[in-house]
Amino acid sequence: MQEQTQIFGIRAILEAINAGETIDKVFLQKGLKGDLFSELEFALRQHSINSSYVPVEKLNRLTRGNHQGAVAQISPIAFYDLEDLVSQVMESGKTPLFLLLDQLSDVRNFGAIIRTAECTGVDGIIIQKKGGAPVNGDTIKTSAGAVFKIPICKVDHIKDAVFYMQASGVKVVAATEKTDDTLYDIDFTEPCAIIMGSEDRGINPSTLKVVDAKAKLPLLGEIGSLNVSVACGAFLYEAVRQRLK
Known part of the structure; x- marks a missing residue:
């Protein structure tokens, strides 16, 4: 590649x-x-x-x-079709874990998230066709080549992917501070998809209205938010922790 x-x-x-x-x-x-x-x-x-x-x-x-x-x-990669990927993963017999990125714009954050997703066994990453970070040289470098090892899909709107996941029996969990529940309150042992929002705006409000669950990271310091790639890593490794039990 x-x-x-x-x-x-x-x-x-x-x-x-x-x-x-x-x-x-x-x-x-x-x-x-x-x-x-x-x-x-x-x-x-x-x-x-x-x-x-x-x-x-x-x-x-x-x-x-x-x-x-x-x-x-x-693009240096070919993108997967969402319906084909979901069907393939569901038929494989494993418990699906998908990652949806709602217009994440920084290529280094994107690359870091791809790397973590590959390390945590994510079955596929879904991004929006417009408004998000491209898959370019910086993405490849930051992902340590993981971009070639994990399926990535492009959809017209993230909300379309949410509806398709739900229709396929996959629970959709939004990572957002707009909730009282933490990620430790969520059951990640069932088929699920985690949505991470953009660096500046978070998850689109219209998308937040249709998800199955919302969860936040407990922040004990004075700074009100984490870098999105760090937050994503925390969510994915909580899913791994629960599934390894």
Whole structure:
């Protein structure tokens, strides 16, 4: 597996999309017009590919080539289909443990979480197509290569994954301070999925409304929160502790 590579130029990116390449994100030049550019915008929407509009200076920093107003990042991994992964894990006979990341934005936190998830036997990580950290070179490095050893799925909305987990008999537990229950009050020995929120906003309020349980970490100091990768490690190892009993 290679680290994330870039392709640039509108036609080249369109060809990559049509060829089924796993494109992580596309940067588009603000204010650019034209039929070919509009065709690219349509293709990105049609395939639900994450994109953002940036000044031309940003594109110039990303590549020295003739980018024509568009630069794409190709993911170094292929993403799994959520339904296939859940079915596969449920049929394996083991007690499933999934991890849902609600728009986590820092690649180093993402990589650290992937590493911990692999070490704790997580069956799959589910992320949202838009708004989250990409799988790039920094992610690979911080994960110590674990990104290649654990299935990762992309969904349109985390809430969709929550509903699918629940319909499949998997309890969904949100890691949030907006509860009186601690993680030690939760039964992690049954099939479950843990949701971790973004560094600045936490879990989306609409998602919190539909989870099966909420749990927090007891904080005994003066600082009101932990780094999300540290908090995630605490939750996953509590699940491991209960399951090893």
